[in-house]
Amino acid sequence: MQDIDTVPAVGTKSTAPARPGVPTESQFVGTPGATGELETVPTSVGTKINPLGSTCEITRRFRNFVHFWRENPRIARFALQTEARSLLPGHRVRNCIRARVDNRRPVDVYHVPHLLSAHYGNLQTCGSVWVCPVCASKIASRRRTDDLTPGVENWTGQGNMVFLATFTMQHLAGDTCSEVLEAITNAHSEFWRFRAGRRIKQVYGIAGKVRSLEVTYGQNGWHWHYHVLLFVRDKLSLSQVEDMHQEMAEHWQYVVSRSGKFADSVHGFDLRHSDRQVVDYVSKYGSEGEGKIDTWTEAHELAMSTVKRSARGGLTPFQILGLSLAGEERAGQLFLEYVEAVKGKKQLHWSKGLRKAVGLLDEKTDEEIATEQEEHAYLLAQLDREHWRLIVENAARGELLKVASLGDQEALREFLSDFGINAYYPEV
Numbered sequence: 001m002q003d004i005d006t007v008p009a010v011g012t013k014s015t016a017p018a019r020p021g022v023p024t025e026s027q028f029v030g031t032p033g034a035t036g037e038l039e040t041v042p043t044s045v046g047t048k049i050n051p052l053g054s055t056c057e058i059t060r061r062f063r064n065f066v067h068f069w070r071e072n073p074r075i076a077r078f079a080l081q082t083e084a085r086s087l088l089p090g091h092r093v094r095n096c097i098r099a100r101v102d103n104r105r106p107v108d109v110y111h112v113p114h115l116l117s118a119h120y121g122n123l124q125t126c127g128s129v130w131v132c133p134v135c136a137s138k139i140a141s142r143r144r145t146d147d148l149t150p151g152v153e154n155w156t157g158q159g160n161m162v163f164l165a166t167f168t169m170q171h172l173a174g175d176t177c178s179e180v181l182e183a184i185t186n187a188h189s190e191f192w193r194f195r196a197g198r199r200i201k202q203v204y205g206i207a208g209k210v211r212s213l214e215v216t217y218g219q220n221g222w223h224w225h226y227h228v229l230l231f232v233r234d235k236l237s238l239s240q241v242e243d244m245h246q247e248m249a250e251h252w253q254y255v256v257s258r259s260g261k262f263a264d265s266v267h268g269f270d271l272r273h274s275d276r277q278v279v280d281y282v283s284k285y286g287s288e289g290e291g292k293i294d295t296w297t298e299a300h301e302l303a304m305s306t307v308k309r310s311a312r313g314g315l316t317p318f319q320i321l322g323l324s325l326a327g328e329e330r331a332g333q334l335f336l337e338y339v340e341a342v343k344g345k346k347q348l349h350w351s352k353g354l355r356k357a358v359g360l361l362d363e364k365t366d367e368e369i370a371t372e373q374e375e376h377a378y379l380l381a382q383l384d385r386e387h388w389r390l391i392v393e394n395a396a397r398g399e400l401l402k403v404a405s406l407g408d409q410e411a412l413r414e415f416l417s418d419f420g421i422n423a424y425y426p427e428v
């Protein structure tokens, strides 16, 4: 923890030479907008001027970032993490992949040959799936490959079925993030607790559920929804599936109306049952939304909700973070509102006994997954405190991993020498 003081925040003076032609994380962080230190310049009429410049300039920068995000998702996640950190100075994300675990030891750089990837050792991780894009990506990908995919395959392989149910409710632009979340959480828990829900479970042989809590932000405000995988025993006939769909939709409308909200019969509830649809969901789990925004206009209209043109979909929390990184102050406020609302909430939940029934071991916590090291990794280099400080200051944590993922010590040596770093390279 002591490392917090020794590693200054990104945005301090860079000591590395610029490498022209190569887009880097440092182009997007380390600016006033990225560190959250927006200075305002008073004018004679007392209005505030955005120091980042005109909307036109922000537009250009955001477009660049979306392009950058698509081309370099791993590096972009570090840039977004830096933005989350500057918005939330008290949050544990501040030390994630930044401060060392053991201050007496260097920072390790590992290479994983069979995955062509790289990761750090002896650095703290925050394990926050809601706030930290770096941890969220790792946790989602592990949960997908280690839990969801084999769980669904084992279950269906034994002659059973898996359905994907989606629960949503109507909300208004004026509803706060917590209000909508509270309403949908209560309605969903009542759905299964009430007699009609218990009956549905029994009649259709629902042996267990995995529910995933997700949110987007659109012109009607915060759109919370549950995606729920239903593990059903044996095979249902088509007419049974239709009956189940209808009964669930009606029951959902009922529990939602109890909370003074509304779920319409078409959009409030959805049930998908083809293997393909379920597999599609599972395989995309946690990865939706990365770099999805194409233009500033689209994103700007959504985030600001001041323009009436209809927009497709909504922004994911990390896209909101991207807007904030591009200098949109309102987006930063939205992200903070969201973080406040999700405090203490679990993103993914397995119902009791289901993991065992589908042949999985006990569930690991988000924090455990975030700190997990890849097996079959070997040490490529070690950076002492001063070297690591330079990498952090120059917003080069993601780029370093990109280079290290090749497993070529010479390439890494060249990359680090650009920063004036002569690291320790063990024999491999």
Ligand SMILES: [Zn+2]
Pocket (backbone or CB within 6 Å): 093, 096, 097, 125, 126, 127, 128, 132, 133, 134, 135, 136
């Ligand atoms: Zn983290």
